[in-house]
Amino acid sequence: MLKLRSTALVKGFRQSAPYVNAHHNKTIVIMLGGEAIADSNFGNIVNDIALLNSLGLRLVLVYGARPQISQHLEKQGLETPYHNGVRVTDSAALEVVKQAAGQLQLDITARLSMSLNNTPMAGAQINVVSGNFVIAQPLGVDEGIDYCHSGRIRRIDIEGIHRQLDQNAIVLLGPVASSVTGECFNLTSEEIATQLAIRLKADKLIGFCSLQGVIGPSGNVLSELFPHQVEEILRQREQAGDIQSGTVRFLRGAVAACRSGVPRSHLLSYKVDGSLIQELFSIEGIGTQIVTESAEQIRQATINDIGGILDLIRPLEEQGILVRRSREQLEQEIPRFTVIERDDHIIGCAALYPYPESLSAEMACVAVQPEYRDSERGTRLLQYIKQQALQYGLKTIFVLTTRSIHWFREHGFSEADVSALPDAKQQLYNLQRRSKVLTLDLNRHVMRLPAR
Secondary structure, three states: OOOOOOOHHHHHHHHHHHHHHHHOOOEEEEEEOHHHHHOOOHHHHHHHHHHHHHOOOEEEEEEOOHHHHHHHHHHOOOOOOEEOOEEOEOHHHHHHHHHHHHHHHHHHHHHHOOOOOOOOOOOOOOOEEOOOOEEEEEOOEEOOEEOEOEEEEEEEOHHHHHHHHHOOOEEEEOOEEEOOOOOEEEOOHHHHHHHHHHHOOOOEEEEEEOOOOOEOOOOOEOOEEOHHHHHHHHHHHHHOOOOOOHHHHHHHHHHHHHHOOOOEEEEEEOOOOOHHHHHHHOOOOOOEEEEOOOOEEEEEOOHHHHHHHHHHHHHHHHOOOOOOOOHHHHHHHHHHEEEEEEOOEEEEEEEEEEEHHHOEEEEEEEEEOHHHOOOOHHHHHHHHHHHHHHHOOOOEEEEEEOOOHHHHHHOOOEEEOHHHOOHHHHHHOOOOOOOEEEEEEHHHOOOOOOOO
8 A cells, every 4th residue: 555655844844935935035133042052952043044044135143151150260269250231341350251252252153153064054054244333432430330340231233244144154243342442341142133123123133042932820831922911921030030131131122122123023932842943933932022012003094193194294385395284174084094003093004095997096295203114114004005995996196295204215216397286186297396206117116915
């Protein structure tokens, strides 16, 4: 009797394919704590990191060395007190820190350089780059305590890191950074990873802990948390005396990253083989992800949003950036509007005016509150409007703008002549305002599935 081979691999591969496409060319910052590096499963984590690199993900690795540093200090009979959760690094301790961090850098680079047959990294040729991308400065004195050679970030060479990522290199950074005066300082890996994710505008921040993520009261893994929920968990843990565990340190950074525009942060187990792959390329995932507040949503506007939209657009109308709309006009056109609502306040809006006869539509009245403009809200509005236009069967979106030309060009729009507008819109064109016309071909901007 013919024995049929299992096709489970085919099903799994097909299910993961959308996530492979969605993650391609995305920037991910991975924080490897010293505990993860010391675990017996670390070799598998390195293999999975190499796999991510081969799939076209832009990877920045930040490694910590707390347990290794403590072990070296103990061997040499040195003690380093902590103040507010930060190790006080004197001159003697700094030498130990440099030794431990330097050894880990060499070990991690060597592991990523392996290309042995019969391993997941067979034939891999990975370029690992380390350097002075992070410039440090001293923490100084706090409450009478001199932190000595413990420091914090002064600046990051973001352009330099992007140049290396553009070459498909993995950027590897450790907890020791130099200053403009030529000194070395001991930084926390959580600060480095968090600030890198924020300033690189990374798509994800990933960290590891001993468990499978954040464990709920019933003992199950909490698969998704919002920043306000994480803050409550942190308060509970701090009240219980847990202020320095790897999970707590990562969660603090994840909240800061999320508040600053990093869409998702993931906390995984460094003990589970394949947790990194399963989290990124499966529907259900395996760990805990921290995502943007659910209190913020993008939706169709209703008549109840009139006041909020007017508060948002009036300052821009007074500056001449938007064309003035009366309340009566806005009430008539409200079905055309899309809004971003956060904590019952309208923080962004845009409108879509279809011209079915020319298979086109105008995107107008795009506005985002100033304090939220650095977190891609405008991009989210544009994506929503594009989906609406596609649902209407339209092929082109156009905008008329006087101040936001570069923003629209950065998002795929091209400048065009007034003659490119539908006839009805050409008749309404304001010659005195002299707005620039920009168009977007929807057929060349296909939507991608949201990635876990």
